[in-house]
Amino acid sequence: MDELGRMSVTEFKEAQKNPIIVVLDNIRSMHNVGSVFRTADAFLIQAIFLCGYTPQPPHRDINKTALGATETVDWIFYANTIDAVNDLKNKGYKIFGVEQTEGSIMLQKFPVNSNEKIAVVLGNEVEGVATEVLKLSDGSIEIPQLGTKHSLNISVAAGIVLWELVRTRM
Numbered sequence: 001m002d003e004l005g006r007m008s009v010t011e012f013k014e015a016q017k018n019p020i021i022v023v024l025d026n027i028r029s030m031h032n033v034g035s036v037f038r039t040a041d042a043f044l045i046q047a048i049f050l051c052g053y054t055p056q057p058p059h060r061d062i063n064k065t066a067l068g069a070t071e072t073v074d075w076i077f078y079a080n081t082i083d084a085v086n087d088l089k090n091k092g093y094k095i096f097g098v099e100q101t102e103g104s105i106m107l108q109k110f111p112v113n114s115n116e117k118i119a120v121v122l123g124n125e126v127e128g129v130a131t132e133v134l135k136l137s138d139g140s141i142e143i144p145q146l147g148t149k150h151s152l153n154i155s156v157a158a159g160i161v162l163w164e165l166v167r168t169r170m
Helices: 009-014 030-042 060-066 081-090 131-136 154-167
Strands: 018-025 045-051 074-078 094-098 118-123 139-142
Touching: 018 030, 018 081, 018 154, 030 045, 030 060, 030 154, 045 081, 074 081, 081 094, 081 118, 081 131, 094 131, 094 154, 118 154
Parallel strands: 018 045, 018 118, 045 074, 094 118, 094 139
Antiparallel strands: none
């Protein structure tokens, strides 16, 4: 493990984070939540906001996929996603739903300013990002999909979007 050059929990907590917050809007699956924590750790994401009925750590099923990332990545619970979005807007974040909407920006064309604070909202596995949340957002990011399904599991979508946002800041 030492050869991999992994940070300790303390080093992770002290490291400069990418100014990106992930907002989970009423996610049902604990495994999806754990997977997003693990991805957020991998890309030094600032924090995760768990909203509505999204499960919260500690829980065995979250830990199963998070593999300890609930101890490294900061998180906050909000009973309502609208409150989380409004707090982020008040702190200068631009809010983008990860959703297929009219006027959504394809991920590969999404302009990234390395200093800009961004929050990405990932929605419920069935319903997607709530309409009220999309109305408050600065826009939507769409992941190009070439097959017949045109939907991805939220943990997969999180990995794709977060990697692209971090990669373009490097």
